[in-house]
Amino acid sequence: MRxxxxxxxxxxxxxxVFGVVAKGSDRQRLFYGLKxxxxxxxxxxxxxxxxYFLPLG
Amino acid sequence: MKEKTISNDWTGxxxxxxxxxxxxALGVPGLGHLVQKxxxxxxxxxGAVWGMFFTGLWLGGHLFRLTPNDQGLAAxxxxxxxxxxxxxxxLYIFCWITNTGFADHAQMVTYEYGNTFLLVAGLLxxxxxxxxxxxxxxxxx
Numbered sequence: 337m338r339x340x341x342x343x344x345x346x347x348x349x350x351x352x353v354f355g356v357v358a359k360g361s362d363r364q365r366l367f368y369g370l371k372x373x374x375x376x377x378x379x380x381x382x383x384x385x386x387x388y389f390l391p392l393g
Numbered sequence: 394m395k396e397k398t399i400s401n402d403w404t405g406x407x408x409x410x411x412x413x414x415x416x417x418a419l420g421v422p423g424l425g426h427l428v429q430k431x432x433x434x435x436x437x438x439x440g441a442v443w444g445m446f447f448t449g450l451w452l453g454g455h456l457f458r459l460t461p462n463d464q465g466l467a468a469x470x471x472x473x474x475x476x477x478x479x480x481x482x483x484l485y486i487f488c489w490i491t492n493t494g495f496a497d498h499a500q501m502v503t504y505e506y507g508n509t510f511l512l513v514a515g516l517l518x519x520x521x522x523x524x525x526x527x528x529x530x531x532x533x534x
Binding site: 339349350352356 | 434437438440441442444445448452502503506509510513517520521523524533
């Protein structure tokens, strides 16, 4: 859970910056930030599961 | 469809102001927007970069710098992350002067997270700097 927590913190802070520097109305930028945050989490979880099944050890 | 145009007809003082704002934004995260009275953006950008930098240090990450021992490829491997770290401006300079944050804490579980936070804090501040510059240059509201 520690890894997931710090990954979410990272995604959140990065999404804030991406949302603020994006173009468009406040509402559009808010949704863009939320979308970036969701994409970070979603892709990280997908990659995590892919790596889980790969025989890397 | 509405065409986007970028104004290039700014005068000398405007240009100088835009560069100064960019420099301020690079030097102190959030300051570029603060001096332009973009309070909310300054708070969000500054808070994110400062927060990410200090979280990175707290998680055991380390900053990069060039030392006389680094030659050839080793120097390049230090230089690129150093450029990313240096984007944090005054935070990086303060750490350099006080020799804080350059030691490895590889025994910590969150060490790699810390490194990533520190690198990305600097990179995000480069983005914030460009945004502040664009606002000062009239390319963005």
